[in-house]
Amino acid sequence: xxxxxxxxxxxxxxxxxxxxxxxxxxxxxxxxxxxxxxxxxxxxxxxxxxxxxxxxxxxxxxxxxxxxxxxxxxxxxxxxxxxxxxxxxxxxxxxxxxxxxxxxxxxxxxxxx
Amino acid sequence: xxxxxxxxxxxxxxxxxxxxxxxxxxxxxxxxxxxxxxxxxxxxxxxxxxxxxxxxxxxxxxxxxxxxxxxxxxxxxxxxxxxxxxxxxxxxxxxxxxxxxxxxxxxxxxxxxxxxxxxxxxxxxxxxxxxxxxxxxxxxxxxxxxxxxxxxxxxxxxxxxxxxxxxxxxxxxxxxxxxxxxxxxxxxxxxxxxxxxxxxxxxxxxxxxxxxxxxxxxxxxxxxxxxxxxxxxxxxxxxxxxxxxxxxxxxxxxxxxxxxxxx
Numbered sequence: 001x002x003x004x005x006x007x008x009x010x011x012x013x014x015x016x017x018x019x020x021x022x023x024x025x026x027x028x029x030x031x032x033x034x035x036x037x038x039x040x041x042x043x044x045x046x047x048x049x050x051x052x053x054x055x056x057x058x059x060x061x062x063x064x065x066x067x068x069x070x071x072x073x074x075x076x077x078x079x080x081x082x083x084x085x086x087x088x089x090x091x092x093x094x095x096x097x098x099x100x101x102x103x104x105x106x107x108x109x110x111x112x113x
Numbered sequence: 114x115x116x117x118x119x120x121x122x123x124x125x126x127x128x129x130x131x132x133x134x135x136x137x138x139x140x141x142x143x144x145x146x147x148x149x150x151x152x153x154x155x156x157x158x159x160x161x162x163x164x165x166x167x168x169x170x171x172x173x174x175x176x177x178x179x180x181x182x183x184x185x186x187x188x189x190x191x192x193x194x195x196x197x198x199x200x201x202x203x204x205x206x207x208x209x210x211x212x213x214x215x216x217x218x219x220x221x222x223x224x225x226x227x228x229x230x231x232x233x234x235x236x237x238x239x240x241x242x243x244x245x246x247x248x249x250x251x252x253x254x255x256x257x258x259x260x261x262x263x264x265x266x267x268x269x270x271x272x273x274x275x276x277x278x279x280x281x282x283x284x285x286x287x288x289x290x291x292x293x294x295x296x297x298x299x300x301x302x303x304x305x306x307x308x309x310x311x312x313x314x315x316x317x318x319x320x321x322x323x324x325x326x327x328x329x330x331x332x333x334x335x336x337x338x339x340x341x342x343x344x345x346x347x348x349x350x351x352x353x354x355x356x357x358x359x360x361x362x363x364x365x366x367x368x369x370x371x372x373x374x375x376x
Binding site: 002005006009010013017021023025027028031036037038039061063085086095096099103106107109113 | 154155156157158159160161162163164165166167169247248249279280282283304305308309310312341342344
């Protein structure tokens with residue numbers, strides 16, 4: 001529901017990165033988006049096109065890497081991937097794993113001309 | 114543009130009745146990115162960033178946290194669906210702590226100051242944030258609202274978030290405890306439908322327990338689901354209306370506030 005403000009933040013960081021590197025054009029913006037981050041990738045994509053208009057990022061590509069929900073099992077003392085969240089460790093069925101991945105909302109890189 | 118998900122574009126946030134244009138275009142990184150350049154993808158140069166898109170809010174939230182701790186305040190961020198009983202719960206919490214702890218409230222709503230008026234009528238110091246189209250409170254709004262309350266004469270600051278179980282999950286406000294409410298009139302599976310927020314909660318409170326029988330509330334299923342989604346959370350069951358179950362919650366706050374004073 002807050003994809004526009006999230007994307008404004010991403011585009012602002014991308015444009016600022018281009019400027020600092022002496023470039024006037026952003027070619028691509030790469031994000032990592034966790035499946036439990038609370039944002040909808042389609043809505044992010046829509047917001048991206050809108051927010052980029054009139055900026056040095058207009059016409060750039062948006063590449064999103066979706067991060068699945070992953071946890072730490074206190075019994076196995078190891079990482080695991082959730083089949084669904086909330087859910088149990090697939091090895092020992094411990095239900096009280098700690099969520100470690102899947103909440104990401106990060107800009108990982110920017111491609112500039 | 115984008116009125117239904119809005120979140121800032123064109124929306125004005127009002128705090129304590131004063132309008133402030135809501136700043137959503139985050140400028141000025143502070144030089145903590147570590148560029149590594151290479152050639153790839155679209156024929157240009159790739160600059161690696163690794164920055165959170167929520168970093169501005171996270172930074173402001175840490176500032177709030179430090180400020181509140183220096184004031185020895187216990188700060189609660191109360192989140193739930195619309196209509197889960199946040200305002201009544203907060204009003205009764207504040208009223209029944211009279212003589213033990215002094216409570217002030219920051220209330221967030223999309224529109225109207227009805228909730229703030231209800232709290233103010235009960236004699237509780239309150240500042241209203243009217244977010245317009247913004248679906249959650251953020252750390253900056255809370256900092257501005259907190260400046261309008263006399264924090265030196267409070268022990269507990271309760272922040273009543275906008276009724277929403279999605280967006281508030283992403284926004285740290287600088288609270289000590291995130292408190293999520295689940296009323297007995299909602300589905301028992303809400304914790305499974307909105308797992309990020311329930312998982313992030315320190316405390317989960319089942320509210321309106323006086324209506325459980327009428328609502329056909331399956332208590333054991335709701336508690337099971339809460340424990341699955343919020344297994345770190347302390348769980349309370351109460352009715353703010355009848356007072357049933359309030360004592361355990363109030364004692365918990367007194368204990369947490371005292372522990373915080375030792376920080």
